[in-house]
Amino acid sequence: MLISSFGEFGLIERFKKQIKTDSTVIKGSGDDCAVLKFDKLHHQLYTCDMIIEGVDFTRKDDPYLIGRKAIAISLSDIASCGGTPRHCVISLGMPKSTGVKFIDRLFKGMLDIARLYKVNIVGGDLSRTQKLILDVSILGLVEAKHLVLRSGAKPGDIILVTGSLGGSIHGKHLRFTPRLKEARYLVSKFSVHAMIDISDGLAQDLGHIAKESGVGARIYQGRIPMSKDCANIEDALYSGEDFELLFTVSTKDAAKLLKIKPREFTAIGEVVEKKYGLKSVDNKGWVKPLKPKGFRHF
Amino acid sequence: MLISSFGEFGLIERFKKQIKTDSTVIKGSGDDCAVLKFDKLHHQLYTCDMIIEGVDFTRKDDPYLIGRKAIAISLSDIASCGGTPRHCVISLGMPKSTGVKFIDRLFKGMLDIARLYKVNIVGGDLSRTQKLILDVSILGLVEAKHLVLRSGAKPGDIILVTGSLGGSIHGKHLRFTPRLKEARYLVSKFSVHAMIDISDGLAQDLGHIAKESGVGARIYQGRIPMSKDCANIEDALYSGEDFELLFTVSTKDAAKLLKIKPREFTAIGEVVEKKYGLKSVDNKGWVKPLKPKGFRHF
Structure with missing residues (x-):
């Protein structure tokens, strides 16, 4: 049996569950x-x-x-x-x-x-x-x-991203700006519930937040800020290496943030209860399952 | 021009000299x-x-x-x-x-x-x-x-090693015991002036201590503890991956250490002034230059 039958994340899980760590x-x-x-x-x-x-x-x-x-x-x-x-x-x-x-x-x-x-x-x-x-x-x-993990998203939170997504393969993956300034701004001024960088693709990384937080999420395709090199919505949802931040805050914090920095941050969806799963809503209002697919080594 | 013309250490130096670090x-x-x-x-x-x-x-x-x-x-x-x-x-x-x-x-x-x-x-x-x-x-x-670096060796120090050297390619390189217990014993009971692990070979790693400490060294070939898989003295001097500790202490500390733990540690030479260079003394008493050669990636 080859490792490819487990996939990248299956393999990581297989190893992780055997690890014990101490109180430090x-x-x-x-x-x-x-x-x-x-x-x-x-x-x-x-x-x-x-x-x-x-x-x-x-x-x-x-x-x-x-x-x-x-x-x-x-x-x-x-x-x-x-x-x-x-x-x-x-x-x-x-x-x-x-x-x-x-x-x-x-x-x-x-x-x-x-x-x-x-x-x-x-x-x-x-x-x-x-x-x-x-x-x-x-x-x-x-x-x-100020520590933020993937695990703090709560139903009712607004899901936001920095910058724009998709088409990273055309150059951004080599030239992206790591969002340190934005992250520091966010954690010092707001209560960020969960955060991750989009390395494997929006859908897959949102899946990581959802899994670790025990929640579902709903993304509005029309709200996703697409990069100039982004081919289509699939590209924005599933291609990796955007290295933008994907995070969740309360509706109150989201409103405040978007009022102060409307260009740097974009609301793209909301956190829902786990039972509703991961969904994306297209421009016609159709709700579809959002598959947590994206780049995987295996 | 290819990187091989600089060699591994030349390349590292080339990079290192451009690095600036802060006070932390x-x-x-x-x-x-x-x-x-x-x-x-x-x-x-x-x-x-x-x-x-x-x-x-x-x-x-x-x-x-x-x-x-x-x-x-x-x-x-x-x-x-x-x-x-x-x-x-x-x-x-x-x-x-x-x-x-x-x-x-x-x-x-x-x-x-x-x-x-x-x-x-x-x-x-x-x-x-x-x-x-x-x-x-x-x-x-x-x-x-208790911190020990490569740079604290002083003329007059005794040079010691843990374990035995050479022939690591026959298996020890995969099975060696990292000398944490010995290191902690040494630093807690003695004043260790300089220490390194033998990864590139005794001669080369002794060269690192000599260079960083601004000293020379003299090794007695007959004193080097050879592993059972060690082919000859060249093997003990120049082959890598023994992962034994090579260190220097004062003559007083060396005498004390060797009295308490004669089997774990072996004195193999002494630190001399820089002008005397790196030398090895063979079993007939002939003094030869010890070339800091050993394993290099480039």
């Missing part, structure tokens, strides 16, 4: 970041993301953007939990035939984004591989009172 | 772990290590031992700095054709060693790759007063 772990695997005890007022956020030639980028992409992306993805995870990034370590595997110019551009992409978001690159590991591969692990901090 | 970083890249501010009494240790099919293991090796090794290497880095491991995240890349039995064994290898050394597995990332690849990032803690 506030939240282990299963969210955008692990949450660890730090001090009285703060938690530490910890996560890793691997990107691979031929899956997450191609050898023809600008190496500057490849290096940038490797770190930006992890930054996006820190944003999802409402935190501030602090330190990262980078494992880099590359073929012996890699050119110095290529690697210098890759390094520069990493250095520039690290500097921009004030992340210390504090270590790494270099290996010889057949395909280029980058794995970034990152540490962040979040005030205990 | 006590020691950035260039030691076994990065050292980060934690609280008044403790520092946080942070590192990552990537292992790759065809370089660090083969597909014919027991997957249990591959999983075990991925975490054990990182544990060894925490030991090198005198710390205690706490949390890790694991990025795993594997081919779609991987069997469930294989991956269950791999998981079990990781779970068992994590449990044994009380490390919480708190997250990870799963990707599809052509070759099996594992990258483990680990967090540890060390009392500020």
